[in-house]
Amino acid sequence: MSTRAKIILFSVLGVVVLAGIAVTTAVLVIHQNHQNDIAAADRAADDYLAEVATFREDQASVIDDELSDDESVLDAIAEAKDAVPSIGDAPEYGRENSGDYAAAAKVEQEISDDLDVLESLAEDRLAATEFQDAVAVALDRGTPGELLGPGPFSSGQPVRDSSIPGMQAVKDTFEAVEVPEGYEEAAELTSAALQFVLDNLNQTAASLDGGQSYSFEFTEQYGAAELALNEAESSQEDALSSAVESFGADEDLEESSSDDDSEDEDGESGGGDPAEELTES
Known part of the structure; x- marks a missing residue:
């Protein structure tokens, strides 16, 4: 093989290797971004569940204080229904792929259903x-x-x-x-x-x-x-x-x-x- 041919071959191989490295890097970056999105959604879910636990405790205390009066307890429940917290936002990929976020997103409706029972x-x-x-x-x-x-x-x-x-x-x-x-x-x-x-x-x-x-x-x-x-x-x-x-x-x-x-x-x-x-x- 001539020197010219070898130079062309090595040049092509170099481009292929560089392209492969670029693709691999891009894939790794995308994957890491997805993981970050899921982690962000998980954190939003954890924060929301903590907020919900506090909300339940606080509202139960308020409603309990009004149990001696029928009208007052209904007013307290109505106010609680208006104040039900919503889960915080998260990246779209995280919302769609985080199991924790999906589970936490259902909690808002569960709270509303529980207040309906009360x-x-x-x-x-x-x-x-x-x-x-x-x-x-x-x-x-x-x-x-x-x-x-x-x-x-x-x-x-x-x-x-x-x-x-x-x-x-x-x-x-x-x-x-x-x-x-x-x-x-x-x-x-x-x-x-x-x-x-x-x-x-x-x-x-x-x-x-x-x-x-x-x-x-x-x-x-x-x-x-x-x-x-x-x-x-x-x-x-x-x-x-x-x-x-x-x-x-x-x-x-x-x-x-x-x-x-x-x-x-x-x-x-x-x-x-x-x-x-x-x-x-």
Whole structure:
């Protein structure tokens, strides 16, 4: 091979080698840039998860402080929903290829879903107040005596004319109120207590027709209904409180809010005399 040919050959080989080095360098640079992008996305994910943990703890504390008032707790939840943090930006390649970033990006929706659960529980508790008020009115210890009047009666007709229709109206008004979930037993016992009074008013009228006095007590029946109401209220309050705690700890709200195994505190029936007794002669 001539000297000229050797020079050309070496020149070509040199260009090929240089081109190969350039391509390799470019590939390495691109690869490193991609790794940097992924690392940046990973850092954004870590920062966001730390921010979310703080957000959950802070908002749970704020909501918990308002649990004694239905309207206030709903306002606190609404404010939390408006303040849900979003994950920070990252390079496009990093966003598309970072598993940590993809997982963290789903957390924002999870927070919103959890707050929806809290809101639903709080709304259920607020909605139950109408029923709770209806029970309180229906189980007013003074109503049977006021409807019966002072007497004495020569027959049972006054009882049939005013007392029985009055108590029936109390029962009908109560039973027209929607029963919230979890309050079924309280509703049944309240209706049963009112029916107990109605049955005994009918017996009172019959006894008066026969010239005999008649008396009955309804403390046990009213007390049982009030206790069931208190237990239902406590269960509902415990469910919301547990859900708020779970939200702060980033635990499953669905499980905590539907947990029926928690023990209820003993409720106390409403005030009044040790025994409510109606006597008529």
